Amino acid sequence: MARSHIAAALAIASLGLLITFHLISQFGLPSLGFFRFSYDPDDTTTAPGQIPILPPVSQPSAFDHEPVYLLGVGKADITGPVVEINLMGYADPNQVGSGLRQRLYSRAFIVGSNDNPEERIVYLVLDTQSGDTAVRHGILEGLKELGPEYDCYGKSNVAVTGTHSHSGPGAWLNYLLPQITSKGFERQSYQAIVDGALLSIKRAHESLAPGYLTVGETEIHNANINRSPFAYLANPKEERGRYEHEVDKTLQMLKFQSAEDGKERGVLTWFPVHGTSMLGNNTLISGDNKGVAAVLFEKDMQRPEEGSNGFVAGFSQANVGDTSPNVLGAYCEDGSGEKCNFEDSTCGGRTQPCHGRGPMFRKADEGASSCFEIGQRQYLGAKALYLSMVTKGRLLSGPVKSFHTYRDFSNQTLQHPNGSVVNTCPAALGYSFAAGTTDGPGAFDFTQNDTGVPNANPLWSVVRNFLREPSETQKACHYPKPILLDVGEIERPYLWTPNIVDIQVLRIGQLLIIISPGEATTMAGRRWKEAIAASASALAFTSSTSNEQDPPIVVLGGPANSYTHYIATEEEYGIQRYEGASTLYGPHTLNAYINATTSLLPHLFYPSGSKPPIEPGPDPPIHTNISYNFNSAVRFDRAPFFKQFGQVLTDVAPSYQRGETVRVTFVGANPRNNLRLEGTFVAVEHLQGGKWVTVRDDSDWDLVSRWRRTSTVLGTSEVEVTWEVGERGGMVSGGLYRVRYFGDKKDFGSGEVEAFEGVSGVFGIE
Secondary structure (H helix, E strand, C coil), X not given: CCECCHHHHHHXXXXXXXXXXXXXXXXXXXXXXCCCCCCCCCCCCCCCCEEEECCCCECCCHHHXXXXXXXXXXXXXXXXXXXXXXXXXXXXXXXXXXXXXXXXXXXXXXXXXXXXXXXEEEEEEECCCCCCHHHHHHHHHHHHCCCHHHCCCCCCCEEEEEXXXXXXXXXXXXXXXXXXXXXXXXXHHHHHHHHHHHHHHHHHHHCCEEEEEEEEEEEECCCCEECCHHHHCCCCHHHHCCCCCCCCCEEEEEEEEECCCCCEEEEEEECCCCECCCCCCCCEECCHHHHHHHHHHXXXXXXXXXXXXXXXXXXXXXXXXCEECCECCEXXXXXXXXXXXXXXXCECCECCCEEEECCCCCCCCCCHXXXXXXXXXXXXXXXXXXXXXXXXXXXXXXXXXXXXXXXXXXXXXXXXXXXXXXXXXXXXXXXXXXXXXXXXXXXXXXXXXXXXXCXXXXXXXXXXXXXXXXXXXXXXXXXXXXXXXXXXXXXXXXXXXXXXXXXXXXXXXXXXXXXCCCEECHHHHHHHHHXXXXXXXXXXXXXXXXXXXXXXXXXXXXXECCCCEEECCHHHHHHCCHHXXXXXXXXXXXXXXXXXXXXXXXXXXXXXXXXXXXXXXXXXXXXXXXXXECCCCCCCCCCCCCCCCCXXXXXXXXXXXXXXXXXXXXXXXXXXXXXXXXXCCEEEEEEECCEEXXXXXCCCCCEEEEEEEEEXXXXXXXXXXXXXXXXXXXXXXXXXXEEEEEEEEECCCCCCEEEEEEECXXXXXX
């Protein structure tokens, strides 16, 4: 999560943050920081960049085994307001939504014990920047209202993860800091996520049926790099030598298969790459590269011989902290064309010109082409792995278990690996936090790799102290981080960041899933997974069908349940690049997470009914009813004089070639009037057999709608729809087409909302 406008926020704060919250939100904090692919079953070649890693045990067919799990999958729309709300991720107050490129979804995966149906887990993959304390609370409260059959879902077994997209609407988070650039908390944005997540769980629950789970992995070599290699190199050489790459290239997959008819019902994958393919100047809503990958897989699986329209593909994050989708590296965009400084990612001592480059960076499309390419690479790697698992893979068997508790990380005491006793600290962010990253550089004179005495204008310490001057104890606890924002000790008007964190692990047979509330760096994730695997092995981890020890499989999913920024190793923390500066609870943050999860791991191995209770810990505060909101409501909509809503202002051309872009502009209305969840704002229709058939909608990457306010006083606006008729849209048949727009207008007097439609002229595709 990159940040580039923190200096502006601090300057405003110096004038009186708590009194002038609206002004802060205007100036903001620094940027923090489809196609219808058809797989050829006769083509058995591996896509470039993917190396399938087939497990050593080959099984002739899953049907040789009895059903071992109760499985359910579900998907629902969570697309919030696509205009007039700040996007969540870069925290640039100027990055305000102006339309939609691809809808956002919640994907729910339920696994239950076939022997004891009450033992279940729910794993949610949301197309959002992260999980969140208030969002999870809303989901859990909503589950209680669905009736007694949903009583088996609760705090212990529901995990809420985000894909870490930086292209979704914001203003839905629980704590103050991420609310500032979003101008507070917007109920419509929050409720879209909660309601959609609940609907996806409901659909998954209603689809529960016996089935098989198979796990496998592959390597994808061309979809991520390490954006902080200087910090990574601070880790011990011997430890680094055990790994070939500076980031994890492994994509791990859990495949859901029906026991009744053998059809594949879904896949859940873990692969680490930041959702920053769409750049900081993008204002169109999308799920970034993981949203692309998921939709590509799902549309591919709509073929009857391979699956059904109910197939769900979840592309979850892993140890994402120091990864980047800008795989060509970071270069100076100052005319020199040189690579950025290795130690601090600057160009001539300045952070702003240093930008990472995606695979299609030369296309001036706010990162859309690079985003699609990185998403497609994940999809192709996952699809190749999926096909290889038909006859090879590791069939899971064994119990379904979970635990969850809260821990106050403002002062956790734990034993360091060297035997000493250490503590965590109240949350704080360092100066390098304001420098941002190569995915989203910061502002002013902040730089990465800034330890000890900060290399920044002393004015910032004055501004810092106006908000809260950190105590000497706090400074010593966080050393060598120079504290810029003592966020964990600021409680006015309400908490800025969490001190109470979620501790959760899920178990499905041999598979253990760490639910991480923060962005673990590559090496932090490796250490955490190794610690869980070692502890599980020591607990005599065995499969239910064999007396021989079956080694555990450990994955990490997040950022989940809340958002606790970053989790760096102690060595990376000492370098104080962005990831270390954003590690909230001091240098021992990672060890605290490892200690908390491994100490509770025995609860996943007790026999059913004999597990002792876990202390729930202190509940985190929920701010949904006290949060500020300075986002203006939609007042009314009007059509221009002598025009009607839905009327075509600029029509399509008579015909187009493949590779060209169809454009049409309509008299529009504010899309915040109706989010059209489970529906679409725009569609492309094809004339087939005398009937108009929808062939593109909001779920397709190549169909884009842009909204523009033409007069605030008169309430007029227009919508431009573009359809890129090319390779990213898949195969397009020749024939006659038209574009349809679905809008909703708000009446000036009554405030009532009424739907309307617009239709373009007919055009041909040759």
